[in-house]
Amino acid sequence: MKEVQVIFVREIQIHCPYCGKITLGYYEDPRGKMIECEYCENTFIVSKSTSLDFS
Numbered sequence: 001m002k003e004v005q006v007i008f009v010r011e012i013q014i015h016c017p018y019c020g021k022i023t024l025g026y027y028e029d030p031r032g033k034m035i036e037c038e039y040c041e042n043t044f045i046v047s048k049s050t051s052l053d054f055s
């Protein structure tokens with residue numbers, strides 16, 4: 001049986017921990033990076049150990 005080694009991520013949604021809104025549009029792995037919320041302009045860090053939620 002063949003095995004797939006890469007999964008293509010089409011969209012990443014992050015809930016801002018300050019205002020709770022969903023920021024969109026990260027096409028690189030945001031883990032370990034600082035993000036500035038496009039709504040409230042607060043910055044926060046996405047934990048390197050952030051889990052992926054496929055629900």
Ligand SMILES: [Zn+2]
Pocket residue numbers: 016017018019020021037038039040041042
């Ligand atoms: Zn925010």
